[in-house]
Amino acid sequence: MLIPASFVASEPLEAPAGNVEPEAVLIDLARDAEDASARELDGTAAVRTLRKLPADPEKGVEVPSWRVQYTVPIPRSVPAHWLTFSFSTLAAPDMDIEFTETLVELFDAVMTTFRWSYA
Template identity: 90%
Template sequence: MSHPENFLESVRVPVGFNLVPPPGWDTIPLRSGTREAIQRIVRKSVSQLPAGFPKDDIPKARLQLTKELKQTVRQARNSDGLTLYLPVERMHGMLIPASFVASEPLGAPAGNIEPEAVLIDLARDAEEASARELDGTAAVRILQKLPADPDKGVEVPSWRVQYTVPITHSVPAQWLTFSFSTLTTPDMDIEFTETLVELFDAVMTTFRWSYA
């Protein structure tokens, strides 16, 4: 008969997770420390402006970036976001129009049912879904290609990738989602968009549960 502490050890519930962001990306925590993170990213971005950038325009650029980051933060919080990940270094002179959000722990979509059943339902309802594994836990990956929606302020199409994973041994069942989105602007070719999606998939392979 096994000792109780060994049994408890085998069913311990994660207290969080770790991810390794891509090089040139930064994180904004959405529970606390948000303002400080925005200020840090704005300072870094301003320091990377081209040498010939007019000094008189720097305050305007700083205000514009701060406004955009605050808007992105609001959208992430409205989606139950826990942490926002976004590029802060320019690639070929441009900031990549992409980001991803890790959610707060969410309740099971349909009550306390088996995680496998929820994953099957999610995959069944999606056009492009595939089974994945995150640190030994079954997950589902869904890809959506969304059209522009000017009525909602979305002027260009976008691609969205979402990973959904149950929190191991949580009672009642809880879930995490990781949602990546990138705009498909007219000057971006499809190969570049696919590369960004592959980059996010690579990030998700670094997912690890963390324990107290």
């Protein structure tokens, strides 16, 4: 069975603004998202967002998709750096919505295993 999904981890991203506290950034991310929740990744505050995107045939997107993203600051990084972990899956009309929800739950389960490792 072909599963139309992807899981991507970003490179460390430098914060675009100077001395903004990570908590303020997380609050802004949650405020701007349609479905957001506070999470914790290995003891570090994070935000999880879920976006359900409709099909857009004018842009060549024939089926809707779901996108889950975790955003977390890297502890003790100066200047502040961030990581994002993204999961996307197509919600094709012939797929059971429960299957899509199960894929999202699987990604969430994977994210509970995240651990920081320093060289």
